[in-house]
Amino acid sequence: MALITGFERIVQRDEPLAMHTWFQLGGPAEYFAEPDDVDQLIALVKRCHEEGVPVRLLGRGSNVLVRDEGVPGLVLRLSAPAFCKIEVQGRSITAGGGAKLGRVITTAVHRGLAGLEMLIGIPGTLGGALHGNAGTHGGDVGQWTTRATVITHTGEVSQHGHDELVFEYRQSSLDELVILEAGFQLEEEDPRELARRMQKQWIVKKAAQPMGHQCAGCVFKNPRGTSAGESIEEAGLKGTRVGGAVVSDRHANFIVAEPECTSQDVLRLIELVCGQVHDRLGIELERELEVW
Ligand SMILES: Cc1cc2nc3c(=O)[nH]c(=O)nc-3n(C[C@H](O)[C@H](O)[C@H](O)COP(=O)(O)OP(=O)(O)OC[C@H]3O[C@@H](n4cnc5c(N)ncnc54)[C@H](O)[C@@H]3O)c2cc1C
Structure with a gap:
């Protein structure tokens, strides 16, 4: 071939x-x-x-x-390793698209650089976070991003400066095939204070997630003015099951995959939740989870 x-x-x-x-x-x-x-x-x-x-x-x-x-x-x-490097220079951090987001955050915190710590607990890589502008109530990754290097579908390398980057709620203009590297400009702060804030955020985040979360996924975007998890809970759908896929009892915006679960079970559960939330509350849920 x-x-x-x-x-x-x-x-x-x-x-x-x-x-x-x-x-x-x-x-x-x-x-x-x-x-x-x-x-x-x-x-x-x-x-x-x-x-x-x-x-x-x-x-x-x-x-x-x-x-x-x-x-x-x-x-x-x-x-x-070539794609996971993290370098700090003054108040700037440059990191590879394959670097774990958590490692980028802890590196910044240890060096006394504030901004990204509110994102602690979001799993995945820096590239994934930039692609979907990952964030929490405390902010998103895009607000600290000053530049990015990407590779297009034809294999060309190109650079995007701050003025060309657009980040919105769970969306970014970085839609090329590969986000190779990105740069961040952060703010100086006492590393001990930052570490305390990061730990607090970590505890809050973990407490809200399903246990055994390796087989769970965060599914819907928050509809304007409300939270997807609260809407699903209000519609009485916590614990709803299709095959081995279950709406988490702990946080209704998570679907937990039990043993024997298939992707088809998850897709059918997503459809059921969307339909019921629409029928009972008149709210249109939009999927955050990508289906490949
Ligand atoms: C337990 C749990 C908690 C979560 N909490 C949050 C949260 O609080 N906030 C939030 O925003 N999200 C959250 N998510 C969703 C998810 O963690 C984020 O969307 C994350 O940023 C995805 O990163 P990833 O590396 O896993 O990307 P993947 O899931 O592997 O990919 C997601 C998309 O990004 C693209 N992509 C990945 N890497 C690159 C790259 N280098 N270049 C170009 N495109 C790339 C992929 O092609 C795909 O389109 C949560 C998910 C789970 C399972």
Whole structure:
């Protein structure tokens, strides 16, 4: 197969994606690769473009539900050290798209740089966070982002400065194939005070999530003026089940996947919740979780 020629060492066939996502559900990727460095990544993206093979970028899979039938084309992950670097210079931080968001935050806090600490407890990578402008009531990742380097679907590298970046609620203008690196400008503050704030936020966040959360996903965006979790709870849907998929008793905006759960169960439960919330409260829920 022309796609693999020259990339035999890094491209796997029929890689199960369940183990790469928080839901731990779904079928395989037709092709899967974790490139060693940027040159290899660009070469692979260019090859896919030439061969007409669709490509997707997977972070830590905390906002993705993979369908049971799997994903055609190539799935890429930026797990190699080359994509996970974090550098601090004065009040600026530069980090790779594959770096864990939590590591970027703790690095900033230890260096006495404030802003990102309110995002502690959001799972996933920096790239995933920037793609969907991840955030909490305390703010979002976009408000501290000053620049980004991306790779397009044709394999071109391009830079976006502060003026070109647009971040809105769970949306960003960074919709190219790969967010390679991003820069943040933060504010100086006492590291001990920052660490205290981060720990407090961590406790609040963890207390609101389902236990055994490795098999759970945060599903809906908050509708304007209200919270998705509260709406689902008000509609009386906590604990509702389809097959092995259950609306969490702890936080109604989470779906927990029990053993034997399939992606189809989760999709049917999402549909049921949307329909019931609409019928009972007149609220239109929009999915935050991506379905691949
Ligand atoms: C327990 C739990 C709690 C959560 N809490 C929150 C919360 O408080 N706030 C919140 O906003 N979200 C929350 N989420 C959702 C999720 O954690 C975020 O959306 C997260 O930022 C996704 O990062 P990821 O690396 O897992 O991305 P993935 O789920 O792997 O991918 C999500 C999207 O980002 C794209 N993407 C990933 N990496 C890159 C990259 N390097 N370049 C280009 N595109 C990329 C993917 O293609 C995909 O379209 C929660 C999820 C769970 C399971």
